[in-house]
Amino acid sequence: MSIAPSSVNSSPRQIHLVAHFPGVNSATVWSDPEAGSQIDFESFRHFAQSAERGLFDYVFLAEGLRLREHGGNIHDLDVAGRPATLAVLSAMASVTSNIGVVGTLTSTFNEPYELARQLATIDHLSRGRVGWNVVTSPDAFHGGNFRRGGFLPYEERYTRAEEFVALAKQLWNSWEPDAIVADRTSGIFVDPERVRRVDHRGPQFTVQAVSTVPRSPQGFPVIVQAGDSPAGRDFAAANAEIIFSRHTSFAESQAFYRDVKGRLPGVGRGEDSLLILPGASFALGDTDAEARERSREIALAQTSPQTAVAWVEAIWGHELPGLDPDGALPTSEPSDGTQRQGQVSTRVADRVARAAQLRDRASREGLTLRELVAAETAKHTFVGSPETVAADIDRAVQERASDGFVLVPHLTPGGLDEFVDRVVPLLQERGVFRTSYDVDPETGASPTLRQTLGLPKPPNVAWTGARHREEEAIA
Numbered sequence: 001m002s003i004a005p006s007s008v009n010s011s012p013r014q015i016h017l018v019a020h021f022p023g024v025n026s027a028t029v030w031s032d033p034e035a036g037s038q039i040d041f042e043s044f045r046h047f048a049q050s051a052e053r054g055l056f057d058y059v060f061l062a063e064g065l066r067l068r069e070h071g072g073n074i075h076d077l078d079v080a081g082r083p084a085t086l087a088v089l090s091a092m093a094s095v096t097s098n099i100g101v102v103g104t105l106t107s108t109f110n111e112p113y114e115l116a117r118q119l120a121t122i123d124h125l126s127r128g129r130v131g132w133n134v135v136t137s138p139d140a141f142h143g144g145n146f147r148r149g150g151f152l153p154y155e156e157r158y159t160r161a162e163e164f165v166a167l168a169k170q171l172w173n174s175w176e177p178d179a180i181v182a183d184r185t186s187g188i189f190v191d192p193e194r195v196r197r198v199d200h201r202g203p204q205f206t207v208q209a210v211s212t213v214p215r216s217p218q219g220f221p222v223i224v225q226a227g228d229s230p231a232g233r234d235f236a237a238a239n240a241e242i243i244f245s246r247h248t249s250f251a252e253s254q255a256f257y258r259d260v261k262g263r264l265p266g267v268g269r270g271e272d273s274l275l276i277l278p279g280a281s282f283a284l285g286d287t288d289a290e291a292r293e294r295s296r297e298i299a300l301a302q303t304s305p306q307t308a309v310a311w312v313e314a315i316w317g318h319e320l321p322g323l324d325p326d327g328a329l330p331t332s333e334p335s336d337g338t339q340r341q342g343q344v345s346t347r348v349a350d351r352v353a354r355a356a357q358l359r360d361r362a363s364r365e366g367l368t369l370r371e372l373v374a375a376e377t378a379k380h381t382f383v384g385s386p387e388t389v390a391a392d393i394d395r396a397v398q399e400r401a402s403d404g405f406v407l408v409p410h411l412t413p414g415g416l417d418e419f420v421d422r423v424v425p426l427l428q429e430r431g432v433f434r435t436s437y438d439v440d441p442e443t444g445a446s447p448t449l450r451q452t453l454g455l456p457k458p459p460n461v462a463w464t465g466a467r468h469r470e471e472e473a474i475a
Helices: 041-053 085-094 112-125 154-172 230-239 250-263 288-302 305-316 348-365 369-377 386-398 414-422 424-429 449-453
Strands: 016-020 058-061 100-106 130-135 180-183 188-190 198-201 206-209 222-225 242-245 275-280 282-284 382-384 404-407
Touching: 016 041, 016 275, 041 058, 041 085, 041 414, 058 085, 058 449, 085 100, 085 112, 100 112, 100 222, 100 449, 112 130, 112 154, 112 206, 130 154, 154 198, 154 230, 222 230, 222 449, 230 250, 242 250, 250 275, 282 288, 282 386, 282 414, 288 369, 288 382, 305 348, 305 369, 348 369, 382 386, 386 404, 386 424, 414 424
Parallel strands: 016 058, 016 404, 058 100, 100 130, 130 222, 222 242, 242 275, 275 404, 282 382
Antiparallel strands: 180 188, 198 206
């Protein structure tokens, strides 16, 4: 599929912006005096309302199923707990009116009926503003929380995820739009002929159920996906409506955009049915030079001494007792240590080459170990004055490196405020970002998340009978 460049005579492409609540990784600078709690309702309220004031598409929550560990010890140095996603989505939806709420929930350690029911419930309570970021969980570290105790082999994770999503969609689609009749004369509230039983039999799930929740105002939750492997890209092309991408360099982002959008015709979809939104961090200043210095300071604050040591140990392949984070890199060579979660490279040759590369950079730039890790891992996507950042974001969307961005601030909960106050108005002046949500002019109803994103409402798929085997599942 060829993605045509934007024409100077055509209307500019509109930018989609998402606000990612910080709090499950080292992007959070909890030591800053302005930082608040990641488990206080006030933090979620402030963040969600700031994003809505900035007219963002939705607020996005990652999910941490376990605290991080290093050498068997708890290593969560930057967050105070990891609350359950569904509860937080409900809370944020209750204090906003227009912005969407999207959460990460694994298809590996949940069950389709219960998760579909909970998401459909919140979708109703929010009047159609919910989305689901479908992830697969690859490791025994997280699997230890659950009775299966292990993890699915790589090749089975997306098989389970695809069947999981298909089954969820069957459940969401099992109430016809006119199933609720509310005929007080006859005493019928729900027409039983318009509610269908789901009888699903597949390799991963056998479910015989009747959904307890009608179709929501937007049909069913928006599906988000974050995989980047070939299997993940195929899954996204077939199932997702938004891809949360990790690609942030311009050339990589354009290549990813072309690749994934090019897969859509093969599954009968058009380019606009799938939005690609890379994660992005930012550092603002009155000038570009001031922003670069601020970015360096933030990156160092995001990299604790313990985090720096753990990162280097992952490359070296073994523990490095007594390593000074404010000193130099190890003089010893990496070994063929046991792979651990989050390991940067897997082969000894990769590690040796990577170590040499790091030593060279540290020597050239005069960096300590911690400063080097900060420079390698905490690079910010957009750095500059508000004018520079607005121009860079606009260019990425107009030249099809993305459809917008998932912004990850470094402070909880006020890290988004400066962007809302200083960058959003400049995007609006460029004519590439909304100046209001599209509220229904007749009813005053708030937009659904699909309407805000410009995505089509799912069709009411015609039923061919009560029994739907795997091959008949709604894709």
